[in-house]
Amino acid sequence: MASQSTPPPFQTALLAGALAGTTVDLSLFPLDTLKTRLQSAQGFFASGGFRGIYRGVGSCVIGSAPGAAAFFVTYETTKSFLAPPNLVVSTTTTTTSDKEKANLKGKGIGGGLTPGVTHGVAASLGEIAACAIRVPTEVIKQRAQAGQHGGSSLSSLQHILNQRGAIGLTGVWRELYRGWGITVMREVPFTVLQFPLWESLKKWGRERRQRTGRGLFGDSATGKDDKDVSAPESALYGSLAGGFAAALTTPLDVLKTRIMLSERREGIANVVKGIWKDGQAKTGSGLRPFFSGIGPRVMWISIGGAIFLGSYQSVVNAFEGTKKKTSGEISL
Numbered sequence: 001m002a003s004q005s006t007p008p009p010f011q012t013a014l015l016a017g018a019l020a021g022t023t024v025d026l027s028l029f030p031l032d033t034l035k036t037r038l039q040s041a042q043g044f045f046a047s048g049g050f051r052g053i054y055r056g057v058g059s060c061v062i063g064s065a066p067g068a069a070a071f072f073v074t075y076e077t078t079k080s081f082l083a084p085p086n087l088v089v090s091t092t093t094t095t096t097s098d099k100e101k102a103n104l105k106g107k108g109i110g111g112g113l114t115p116g117v118t119h120g121v122a123a124s125l126g127e128i129a130a131c132a133i134r135v136p137t138e139v140i141k142q143r144a145q146a147g148q149h150g151g152s153s154l155s156s157l158q159h160i161l162n163q164r165g166a167i168g169l170t171g172v173w174r175e176l177y178r179g180w181g182i183t184v185m186r187e188v189p190f191t192v193l194q195f196p197l198w199e200s201l202k203k204w205g206r207e208r209r210q211r212t213g214r215g216l217f218g219d220s221a222t223g224k225d226d227k228d229v230s231a232p233e234s235a236l237y238g239s240l241a242g243g244f245a246a247a248l249t250t251p252l253d254v255l256k257t258r259i260m261l262s263e264r265r266e267g268i269a270n271v272v273k274g275i276w277k278d279g280q281a282k283t284g285s286g287l288r289p290f291f292s293g294i295g296p297r298v299m300w301i302s303i304g305g306a307i308f309l310g311s312y313q314s315v316v317n318a319f320e321g322t323k324k325k326t327s328g329e330i331s332l
Contacts, residue, residue, distance in 0.1 A: 013076045014069045016315035021068020023311050024304040025060050029053070031300035036145040038293035039257040041278070047146040056144030058153040063137030067130045072312065075126035075195075082118045115203070116196040123191035131183050136176040138183070142260050179260040182268060186252035193245035198309060201237035205229040228317060235310025242305025246298045251290035253297060 025032075030053040037047040048055065113121075140156045149155040160175045167175070206229060209215050216233045228234075258271050266274075276286035283289070 010073060010077075012316055012319045013072045016312045016319070017072030018065040018069040019315055020308045020312040021071075022061075022064045024308040025064040026057070027307060028300050028304050029057055029060060031296050031303075033145045035253075035293040035296040035300060036142050036257055038296065039254050040146045040261055041258055041274075042146065048151065052147070052151055055147070055151040056141035056153050056156075059137040059140040059144065059157075063134055063141075067134040067137070068308075070133055071126040071130040074129040075122045078122035078125050079118060082113055082121065115199065119196040119199045120192040123195035124188045127187035127191050128184060131180065131187060135178075135180050135183055139176060139178055139260050142257060146261050148261070174265075178265060179256050182252065182256045182259055186249055186256050189252065190245045190249045193248060194241045194305070197241040197244065198234075198237050198305075201241065202229050202234060205233050205237065228313065228320075231310045231314035231317060234313035235306040238309030239302045239306035242308075243298050243302035246301035247294060250292075250294045250297055254290050254292055 033048075033053045033055065034050075037044045037049070040047040140153050140160075143149060143156040144151050144153045149159050160172060163175065164172050205216055209229065215230050216236070217230060219230045219233075229237075254275065255268060255271055258275060259266065259268070262271070275289050279286045279289035
């Protein structure tokens with residue numbers, strides 16, 4: 001079985017991404033709420049503590065599916081664009097001739113790009129596309145989670161919209177996209193760490209399956225054109241990659257939360273100084289607050305990575321299996 005593969009169709013990436021994103025965000029919403037409150041400048045208990053852990057879930061429901069779908073469609077499309085014809089690194093599997101493998105040996109893929117660079121660029125562009133949808137819903141969600149405006153997504157949105165008379169339509173737009181820059185600054189390093197690692201682990205899994213004839217969890221490989229790694233295997237790799245990336249990018253996540261929750265717009269430099277001074281005053285360490293909520297964040301994204309990338313893989317494998325079955329019936 002080859003370790004390179006063709007991309008899933010547009011519709012498959014769209015549906016798989018939407019289902020995966022919604023599943024993760026709704027199932028792990030309480031952990032996300034606890035993380036937000038731990039990172040809030042008002043403090044954990046002042047922001048709601050363990051009460052009302054589903055505050056803000058409305059905006060999450062609205063933004064989750066389109067945001068995740070935008071990510072995966074952009075991710076798969078970018079990988080297709082960067083890779084050479086007939087050889088694309090993705091989540092479904094095809095075979096590659098010995099001649100093609102020989103020509104590619106030592107040259108990387110996509111006009112000289114290595115798989116890691118290809119996946120990193122694709123994931124980064126995917127996150128930028130997703131942020132166009134995600135940031136407004138994230139602003140509203142986090143304000144509701146922190147107990148602002150009665151802890152309601154609708155009230156948080158109305159509060160922003162009601163400022164139109166004072167700040168104008170442009171000002172309302174900027175409020176909805178407050179934290180756009182730091183969100184992108186958080187997501188790009190996160191995905192550059194997570195997705196190349198996930199893809200590398202999957203490549204290792206495919207090669208192992210080719211050698212042994214079985215997947216990591218015992219599922220058998222029936223032939224060269226068998227589907228990609230199983231959903232549970234992809235889930236395990238997604239969990240490991242997500243947890244690792246989440247821990248390293250926690251300081252950026254803290255900055256994003258503080259910017260989105262602040263009463264007025266502040267520059268990143270001022271927020272960093274404020275967090276540092278606050279940490280020194282309360283704990284004697286200016287660095288410690290930058291890792292606030294690291295436990296729930298790593299737990300949330302590790303579990304989320306398993307559900308997100310496991311369910312995505314499951315949908316892709318199911319679509320590919322249906323397509324192969326249909327093709328086989330037509331050929332008969």
